[in-house]
Amino acid sequence: MHRQTRDASPEGFTYEFRDVDLIDGEKKAVAARATPKKQRHRFCPAWLRDGDGIDDQGWKPFSMTTPVLLSLALLSLLIAAGIETLAQRSAARGGLALSPTQDDIPAAAMFAYQYVPNVAAAVYSLVWNWVDLDVKRMQPWFELSRPEGARGEDSLLLDYPVEFLAFVPLRAARKRHWPVFLSGTIMMLVFWVITPLQSAILGTGIAHRTSYMSVVNRSQLISPTDQSLTMNAEIIVTGYSLGWLNQTYPHFMTPEYALLPFFVDLDPAPDPSEANWTATTIKLSTELSCWPALVSKSIISNTFDFYDGGSCNASIGVTSSSGDKYIIDSVGFFGNAYGRYELRSSTCPKTPDTIHETLLIWATRTAANSTAIPVYNLTSLFCRSHYYKQEVEVTVNAKTKAPVPGSIRAVAERQPLTADEFNSTAFELLIATGQPDGAELHLDRDKPYASVVEQNPRIRDYGVAVPTSPMTGLALAGLNLSAEALADPKTLEWAFNRATKYVFSAAVSHILANTTDFSDRAAKSTYPLSGIVVSRAFSAAVEALLLTTGILTIALLWLCRKAPCHLRANPNSISRLSAIFRNSPGVVGAFRKLDNYDGKSLYDIFRHDRFRLAEVKTGDGHALCLEHSKSGEDDIKERMPTMSEPHYDPIRPFALTRTAGSMFVVLMLSALAVIIWLKSSEKLHNGLSRPSESFEVLQLLENYIPTAFATLVEPFWVLLNRLLCVMQPFQDLWVGKAKPSRTIDTTYSAIPPQLAIWRAFKAGHFVLVIVCVTTLVANLLGIGLGALFNENIVATPYSHEFRPLLIPQFSNDSITAWQKSHGYLNTGEYQDHTMLAMANLSAGTPLPPWVSPEYFFLPHELSDGRSRLATDIFTLQTRGFGANFNCTALGSRSVSAGEEKSRPPLNLTCPDPFVYAIQTMMDGVRSSWQDGSTAMQLCEPIYIDWGRPDLRCDLSYIFGWGRSNAASKANGSADISAAVCTPVLETATFNVTVDVKGNVRSYDRVTAIQSHLEFPNGDELAQQLILQANKYLRCTRQVWRNDTLAESWMPYLMTLTIGNRDFLNGNTTLPDPAAMIPSAQDVYRRTFAILLGVSQQSLFLHPEANATVTGLRITQESRIFLEKSALIITLTVLTINVLVSILFYARTTAFVLPRMPTSIGSILAYIAPSRVVAATGSGRFQRQNRTFSFGRYQGVDGLVHVGIELDPHVVPVHPKTIGASSRGTSGLWGRLRRRKNTNTATTSWL
Structure with missing residues (x-):
């Protein structure tokens, strides 16, 4: 015996529950119950299959079963635990995948940081999308399965799957549909909060690691x-x-x-x-x-x-x-x-x-x-x-x-x-x-x-x-x-x-x-390392949300297990629904004359009527049926027509209109334009400026908002995809002579629309396949945008105004004042510049501001009133001054103390440099002779006073090195080598880079070097500078020594540049003048540039006007860059969106349906008057050999209706017969389309 119970309700219903097969009645149910359980064990469990599973608790989708929901709850908790583990490890270590620099972070870690969270979020949201869809489409059946049934507005007329995501929880809460409320809330959290936030959890930053070591x-x-x-x-x-x-x-x-x-x-x-x-x-x-x-x-x-x-x-x-x-x-x-x-x-x-x-x-x-x-x-x-x-x-x-x-x-x-x-x-x-x-x-x-x-x-x-x-x-x-x-x-x-x-x-x-x-x-x-940092604020927020999701999932599981359901199979196609309607003559009769009513009218008529899913005894056994109990509100029902109206206004879903398509295409093109503009700006400015220094704010702007934008794009495609899944069977029916496998047997509503690719492909719905693929690809947009923006520290230039502090000119007065300022000396020698050179060469002390080893550059005021960092550098064009120490090696020779001195001839010319060196050094042999191996250093301007101001022999600078040993001293001889140098003031214009203190970082000459100064007495004043510089670097004690002391500035500084004192050591070979020249040139050029730098205020004139020079301020900034792979993904997905949207909306759209077939009641009204419902028997009209169409037909009641009917009883509906509002094209495109044969409707869709 089969189980059978009856009960009576106040509304007059008699509740009768039997275990029956949805289509074949009680016979199969009884046979199924009589079959031993061991014969029902198959490779694929019943509750995994799409259809004929038998369960004493009623059929429910697999996604609503305990294993799935419990697994989702545990998965949410495990993800939260994983995030907390990463957060704790990041806090303890200062970061993850720590490396010396950001460029050294392992590629695998960077890939995981940029893409894994987004991919995981996309998969997680897709799974929840499936669960949410099943809960929403099953809610009407839960309501209908209640003992007292449910009102029409809470059952047959529900269309949760196609409602806007944000409104579903509110509407479900008002109706006390708690499973939908929970799944909708979870879906909102997952889709619009968790998915964008998870992309902001990880970021790159600096961490400080402490390690122990030994002294x-x-x-x-x-x-x-x-x-x-x-x-x-x-x-x-x-x-x-x-x-x-x-x-x-x-x-x-x-x-x-x-x-x-x-x-x-x-x-x-x-x-x-x-x-x-x-x-x-x-x-x-x-x-x-x-x-x-x-x-x-x-x-x-x-x-x-x-x-x-x-x-x-x-x-x-x-x-x-x-x-x-x-x-x-x-x-x-x-x-x-x-x-x-x-x-x-x-x-x-x-x-x-x-x-x-x-x-x-x-x-x-x-x-x-x-x-x-x-x-x-x-x-x-x-x-x-x-x-x-x-x-x-x-x-x-x-x-x-x-x-x-x-x-x-x-x-x-x-x-x-x-x-x-x-x-x-x-x-x-x-x-x-x-x-x-x-x-x-x-x-x-x-x-x-x-x-x-x-x-x-x-x-x-x-x-x-x-x-x-x-x-x-x-x-x-x-x-x-x-x-x-x-x-x-x-x-x-x-x-x-x-x-x-x-x-x-x-x-x-x-x-x-x-x-x-x-x-x-x-x-x-303790040292800084670059790594991947977990934001404590965002990780805590996501963990709390995941914990909330897990708790809500457990609550949803409890509600799903508790919810009654009399279904014995998945009601996911028109044919499966018709099996239930066929045994419900009362409900069919109520909907029979409403075939061309819009959705609001159906809602107004049946919102207060009660419906219940029950069992009915048929000739073949028992089957499911819908029972109908009218409400006491007859005012609306009295206005119900006695026959179907021939004219109606077809429904035009906004998402399917070209207005919506145009808006979407404009949005996608705008997004493309913005990203391309950002990329070009990044290239132009070496990165994008950070809008804030707060880590959390940057994560919001760089990760959350782009991902949130992606989560707004994807719902549009999901909505479009879902509408197309709903409308596609009707499109084929409207075209006419459609097979059941492509229309009333399709099961698109049972799965998330973007996963209907294979089903659509088998049915030959290739437009739907393209839309499904595009909807799936839309998930990549969130992955690409979530990883699009990354930061790196780069040098960033900004335009900067500099005010010159000096002009490239000096006068007799300035030279005189400068020389006078050096008169108050204890030692008789000005040595600030040589002291600075010593500090620079020995201790690495920076040279004075605006001074390089070769040039002094005219200084400029760096501050322009704007804030600057200590690490900023400045680049500008300014004039530099230096001295070219032109040297020539004179060779070496052995001379004796008795050698006759060569005096300059009486024609008042400067002496031969080598002869001058020999005379000076041999004079020292007689005055400072010492035992052992000795050496002597000569460095001084050639000084011969003939009383001729125009004859400046001291513009030449002579170097000499001598060696003498005990054997040579016996006959008073020595080995001497020499070089002569002619210092020349030179100037040019340079592009100079300095730091905030004015220390020169680099310089590049942009004009030719010139020695002529283009202002009055310029060349004469330049000579005075050279003469003074020569004087400061002359050797003060020129004696033969048996040690390596450097008693003058020139040899002492040369020891620092060379790195040893061998050239001062009498026990070494005689220095090669050619080898010594580079060191001498370095010392002279360096000290001369420093001399100008420390004397700049006395030497150079000051500008009269507040002239400015435009240059660059280069600061080290964390700049935002667009990651190449993510950029390619983003641009590719946006481009696909644009192309598919244009192709999709460019097609001719004929709107002929009076309402959207998104609820049980709406579908029932389309088939209630037809033979699809009226026919009986298990042969199912031998429907694999029959075709169906959507149009006008004479129903079983003898009246004309609009809906789905067996061929050849259907007359196709042309949009012109139901008003201009149904025509989906206009303008030039519409005129071109109307010129074609109207029989080409197969290229149109609803």
Whole structure:
């Protein structure tokens, strides 16, 4: 027996449920129940097959079964867990796939970062699209399967699958259709939130990795005894370079303190990266503590007594010339021959406190009294030096070894640095006098250290009287204050305290020695790596959404299992629906006269009627049927016609109109234009500017919005695809004589429309195949756009206005003022430019702004009021000046001291250069003869004074090298080689690139070099410059020596360029002049360019007008680039969209349907009056041999209807017979189409 139950409802329904086959009735159902279960086990389970599965719970799509929905819920949770794992790993490591630079990130990782999330999202959304479609199309059957049935608006007239995605959850919630509400909500989250957001989860960025390593060497202070030997003038010269010349500080040293260096082995940081080392070390520092001196006038003129309040009362002279405005001096306790004053005296005895005292004096002369004795305003301080050590943890740059600001952390308390550790006495004597103790007894030193460093020209710029102590100049160095500001005791103390600190750092760097005897070897390296960074905000958002999706999926699973369903097969075709309608005469009768009604009319008529899916007993057994119970609202039903109306307005879905197509094509063309424009702009400007610096904002703009745009394009194709799937069978029916396999048996509605490719291909619906493929390809748009925009750091140029600060001209007055400014010298030699050259060649100190090793370039003001970065560089066109040192090798020869001197002839011409060199050097043989192998260096202008201003022999510069040994000295002979050089001022226009400080990065000459200066007396003034430069580089002591000391600037700087002192060593072979010329040229050109640079304000004239020059500001920026592969994908997909859209909408469209066949009721009204429903029997009209058409026909009720009918009972409907509104073409295209035979309807679609 089959199961049969009955129940009665208030509406008068009798509910009867039987297990019957949908088509063949109860016989098959009974047979199926009688068949043993083991015979129903097949390779493909019943619930996987499309149709005839038997299930005691009713048929439901596979996508709504427990395995699928539970798997989707678990998949959502697993994806969320995977994202959280990546986020945690990214947070812990700073990023994923970390590499030295972004270009070094593995290609597989970059591909996964750019494409895998988008591909995964596309597949995930496609699966949910299938589930959502099945839930929506099954909801009417769930409602109909309820015991009480459902109203028409909630069942037969539902068309969720074709509704706009955003409206479905709202409508479903109002109707309390909770499965649709949940699936629609999930679909919205997946499609419009999760899919775009997931593309913003990953981005590229910089992460900092920390790795541990070992310290292999540490530096420590040498013994105080050795320190006294090491603390020499080099320290003061280094301090001068630090303070005045902006020299880079020695490793581990800062202006405030010094660190004992440490060195590591096997730094794990990759070479290209900027790593930082962190370790513990000792911090050394010094401080001055000052207090006011008690001042009284001494009986000695211009002398004052300064009392420290203890045991020291020093008498110090305070004098200045009438042209000097200020006196600033520093007097230490100890002194030597290089110092002017010292505190040590009978009134200031040596005590443990006084030996570390320094007297600071600031004074200015105010007036003179009647006795002509000047009156001074005085500020005086006694200061005592204190030295400290402290164990600290510090981070230093691995390349520069410079401490990172703010990185010091104290490990222990600060302690005094004792005399057993640091020789403070030697240090204080050095900074007080400029030379170490006993320096006056050892005069043989290299040129830079032979005398106290020259600071007088710089000190004079402050209006301070010279001579003064070296510390005065070092205190003024880099001071952005006037000398008058130092009248304040606190400012005076701060200035000298500052100078003491950075000179102390210079001193520490000279008194270190490495050791491996230590225990603390721990260190760590922190270095930047480029990698793939997971956004915590977006990952958390997507995880929460996926978790929500998983929970909603579980709820959907529960609702799907709970929902009643009496179906025994998939109702996914017109023929399968007709099997149910055939057993429902009441419902068929109600819909029979509504064949040409529009959808709204059907809705208004049946919205309140109740319908129920039940079983009915037939001659062959039991079958499913629909039962109908009318509502009490008869006002609408009374207006129902007694027969079908011959005319109606056909439905015109907006998505199928050319208006919609035109709008879509314009949108796609606009997208193409925008992307092409962005690409051209990227090419033109070397990338696109970042609209924001926020990582999250950039992810939104670069990933979320493009992906969101793609998710808006795809729904349009899905809608178009779905409409075409619905309409395609009707198109074939309208054409006429259509086979069931192409029309009423098609099952397009059972799967997502874009997956109907194979079914459409088998049915010969090739337009539908193209649309399905295009809809699938639309998924690639999201993949391409999601990976389209990437960032990289590039140099970006911007137009920039520069204001010239000087003009390429100087005058007699400027040359004279410049030469005069060099007159206040202790040593008699101006050496700022040579000191700068030494710092540049020895310590890598940058050359002065706008100076290169060959040229000085006229400076320009870089700032134009706009913000700029420290890494910016500027390119502009400006004039450069330099000196071409044209040299010629004169060869070598052996000469004797008795060789007759050759005097210049009396025709008043310059002497032969080689003869001049021989004469000069052989004069030195007699005056400076020494034992052993000796050498001599000659470098000077050829100077012969004939009283002829036009005869400038000193424009030529002679070089000579001599060798003599014991054997040759016996007969007074020597080997001499020489070269002669003629320096010439040259100028040209250059494209110069400088940094924000004006340091020259590169330059390219754009005009020919010229030596003639095109302004009054230009060539004569150029000669004066050359003569002065020659004078500064002449050898001051030309003697034969048996050591390798360089007592003049030219040979000393040549030792730095060559890298050794062999050419000064008497034990080596005689230098080849040709081999020495490049070094000499380098030194001369470099020093001449620096000389112009440091003297620019005195030499060159200033512009009168605010002229500007246009150039470029080049800044390092993170720019946005369009990734090539993603760009190809995006452009290809957009192009396909445009082409398919044009082909699709260019076809003639005939609209003949009165309503869209998207609901059960709409389809029922099309077939209710026809023989398709009226026929009985299991032969199914032998329908494989019958054809069907859509048109007008005489139904089984004898009236004329519009719908689907068996041939030959159908008269095709022509659009002209139902009004002009149905004509889908107009204009020229329409006229051309109407000229064709109307029988070519097979090329049209609905």
